[in-house]
Amino acid sequence: MSNSEISDVQARRVWDSRGLPTVEVEVRTRSGGLGRAIAPAGASCGTHEAVELRDGGDRLGGKDVSRAVANVEELIAPALRGVDARDQCGVDAKLDGLDSSGAFRTLGANASVATSLAVLHAGAQSTGVPLWRHVADTFDRAPSIPLAETQIFGGGAHASGRVDVQDFMIMVPGAGSFDESMVVTAEIYRAAGRCMAEQGRLAGVADEGGWWPNFDSNEQALDMLMRAIEAAGETPGERVVISLDIAATQLRHGSGYRMALEGALLDADGFSERIARWIERYPIVAIEDPFAEDAYENFARFRQRTAAIQVVGDDLLVTNALRVREAAAAGACNTALIKVNQAGTVSRAVAALDEAHRAGWRTIVSARSGESEDVSIVHLAVGLGAGQLKVGSFARSERMAKWNECVRIEQALGSKAFVAGEPLTNTWWARSGQRAAKSSSGAN
Template identity: 60%
Template sequence: MTSRIASVTGRQLWDSRGRPTVEAEVILESGAVGRAIAPAGASRGAHEAIDLRDGGTAYGGFGVNGAVAGIGAEIAPALTGMDARDQAAVDAALCALDGTPNKARLGANAVVAVSMAVLHAAAAHAREPLWRYLANGAKVRIPLPEIQIFGGGAHAGRRTDVQDFMVMCPKAGSFRRALEITDDVYRAAGKLMEAKGPLTGVADEGGWWPNFSSNEDALDTLTRAIEASGHRAGDEVYISLDIAANELGDASGYSLALDDGRLTSEEMAARIVEWAKRYPILSIEDPAGQDDWAAMAAVTAAIGDRVQIIGDDVLVTNADRVERAAEAGACNAALIKVNQVGTVTEAKAALDAAVARGWGAIVSARSGESEDVTIAHLATGWNAGQLKVGSFTRSERMAKWNEMLRIEESLGAEADYAGASAFAAPIAATLA
């Protein structure tokens, strides 16, 4: 039996926020089956692909009946008979069928679920784990995890201006050890906040949901948590921030509610650079808004030789925007979210563009997630070097971390932890 697509089915499932989402199921003529579930973001850039939601009062307007119907009425007939092994052709057909630059007609949630389901079906047909199917015989690294300890911004009722306070362990030696160290830090952070009083639950992605008096208070607490865990801050464990500055303002200025109010673009860049000098920070995501190229470039020029500057909302997993950022001297790493652009092929193109520039690449989850573990396989099979999933709690996050443990174990002695090699060369050199 062949690897041609026999059927494509869509269905409504539920994500980690209790909102409807789309699952696609693809069955090949060989009987191989692939399934994938679309994630959803809370902090979204204006340039990214758009989910199709039903609106109205049901499910708070987040229903996906239209997106699911589109899979059955339009996508299934268009893809039936196509070879699932030709992912580029399948994704091109999806883009042509939608006919919009941002997947608005059929919905990025429908398109991305189908695109990933086709990929899973092709791997099942080949009788290979998805990561191995993607690697196609090439050597891969086990990605360095980036794990949230405190959640803020749009993910936690804006208790802090900064969206994510995370940790990275580039010298851990293995993925398993990186998770063990992170567990130490996570528990230590919880104990510190319990003793101090600002502990108020967990955020969308499972990190502690604290009530800090300032952004620096959060940075101080995280640094103390690293040390209290028995590990060395700035050696064994580093801080990674997702500023999500797009949520704080625009090119005309930013508002830091916990600090001193309104900042100009230049002042915002200076504030980020100051934090990088004062704290053991190794990575900063979106220090400026999605169209504030000058501030992104300023931060990159000031500290990009020792700190990873990641583009998320500014790049939106778009290869053309990666090239534009590189020409502007903005960023030295790209966040890769498949649903942000809509198809596997387009996401891989953005990753390839970043790697070709000598940048780091981070395959990332969204704040609205599920038990789907596709991104663990993408990060490994594409040899991205880094994986960002969220925190070290909640099953939709742990499903992906646990899948990485299985992948690492399956490689045995051949498992190669990316560590410092995950970063652009100048940064990697500082970690040697």
Template identity: 60%
Template sequence: MTIIAGVKGRRVWDSRGNPTVEVDITLESGAVGRAIAPAGASRGTREAIDLRDGGKALRGKGVEKALVSVNGPIAAALKGMDVRDQVAVDQAILALDASPLKESLGGNATVATSLAVLHAAAADAGLPLWKHVASTYDCTPSLPLPEIQIFGGGAHAGRRVDIQDFMIMVPGARSFDEVMEVTNEVYFAAGDIMEQRGKLAGVADEGGWWPMFDSNEEALETLVKAIELAGEKPGDRVIISLDIAASEFGKDGRYRLALEDRELDQGEMIDMLGGWLDAYPIASIEDPLGEDDVEGMREFTRRFGDRVQIIGDDYLVTNAKLVEEAVGENACNAVLVKVNQAGTVSESIDTFRAARKAGWGAIVSARSGETEDVSISHLSTGLGGGQLKVGSFTRSERMVKWNECLRIQDELGADAFVRGAPLADTWWGKQNKKDTAA
């Protein structure tokens, strides 16, 4: 009764109003699994490629070609397979596309199908998805530490500031619910400050405030003031996390900061970020150098890897082989796990395991183009991943994922929250050993 009887793809719409792919997997038992493919604006050159129709209709972003992949070759290959064997199902999908980046079938077709298979297996077993994930991959589930955007920038906010995400984490919180309370206070304090100063332009793609800052560092200064206005001491319960997304404005070791009308070489870029680490309570930083700047990533990790979490996103594109290479090169100490970046659940799990084997952090992440799909809340919890990056504290496609974690907390209990443990090797963790041991 766990045999796949039907595969159905349909067009739905994401948080930016663009078409995307939803897939239903129906089993002989009658159980159904459903998932939706997200889409990124800031994309690594080595990540799975969404298949779009091109042309003038829907600004070229139609997904009829991807739906043909789902309802045609993918459906034919998967019917009759056992939904419980996620690896075999994903291998069957991959066997249909010889291209390295899924450009033939479309990464949007493969990820929606692969995730729907995972959901169908959980539904057939009568388990919530997080519990099915924990059982399938032999993990101890835990509620992750959120990483939540306050200011959006880069490709998420019309490049009004160069840095893509200015975020907070609340490792000093005692429960997931407490994280949400503190974030609420900081988020709206930041909005109040910006409105008073005439710096508020609206809301960015991921729900953070769309800023009108005069420099990138002004965003950091404002974020510190917002933390203080919320009644918190920066660096105590609340710390700052950055996604530089340096590949968006850097190439061949040169970094162009358009907002400030200046260009930095590799060393100057590292020195600038190092100055920020000295001046502000930053405990996590993502893609500080470009994906083509391996030497820069190594040097940044050499200088600051014992102080902060250094995450590879565009640099590692949820690829286990690239993680293993980066471990050998001592470049980064954590990886962002985006299922659509890899294209299938199994490839994402392989990346997660490669990171954990190396003692690295692994942060399950959403994309800038999101939907009501809550798969990543369950994946992060079920894998015991420790950290979850969804976007901001507003917009339904973000809040549905945070709210799902609160529902899971009711089942797992508040004690299942990891608190500051994922940041144990950072300056914050070393100063707060009690919280990181929780």
């Protein structure tokens, strides 16, 4: 009998950053070790992702999770008792075996992911190493400190559709360390608030902590972001660049896309043209979900047109290895967003990440809009060597807990583990910097 064998699994209802109920699971081992994790939840969800289980009805707006909690204690706990917590793949296979739906419709993905992550924590405690190291050892990876992708303005489903684009974000690939990238990000975030206040547009924060997008157009938000970067003492397109999450599934209207702020209905080609113009005008190096979740051909044409930037699949891929493989065959993307709760277990999420890397893609480990103090995804991003991390904005404790955890891990690993390093090693960053230089010299 191993001391790392699971002796008990318990679940409870806790509350996420939107004040909605979610599932927390605790896994105990025979040695007295404890692993604990909380399931996140998304506001903008892909049709094909693993399905969280909610109670329905009138109580808590139908969002209660008592059935998911019961499933952990009545179905999952008996199946996992006696299993070695260090055997992550074995645990996740048992979770798969308890739900024949393939999408955790019976157990609830909120139950399965909280359990899978809690086991990961318990396994790390059993081996006496930090969680990121346990992840690296379990999946045979070289750990690294990821590049942060940070929301400055939150729109779309995160801000009641106040602007069409869901996330206006920055990255600092020109920083020499994660800590330095946080300093730059903090300056830009504060500058954005000041710039909005000066124009009478400061109206609070959105779901993920980004400034509420009190703008009259998407372009006005981009102009304000450029102004904030400059007000922070940076030159847009040098060491600071922009990324956008279009979340186009939320904008789909029939066969086209509705731009609500301007009352326009665009077909796929017109929508592509609109985004391409933004890329030419602003130092944008990554576009997430530029089309709806099943529009493989539109993604592929857009990727060919904008080959130098990251074309990121989220709703298109939903952290599913098979969908990543299909998208790679179609030439639809070059970057996969990895959300562990979309997959339902850690092992499924790693399988999707592996499939993306086999295709030669980059990967971004991502949080959800409904988050908590749980920092598991930071350790996954580091331990798996994912390269990039997206957790929301530079405000609200559920976001800052994750950025701060990355600061701590960098102190342990050293700044040489930061993926950006020499900025010219990032060809997508270099391309943006070259364009900005041409623009500033009048060679546009």
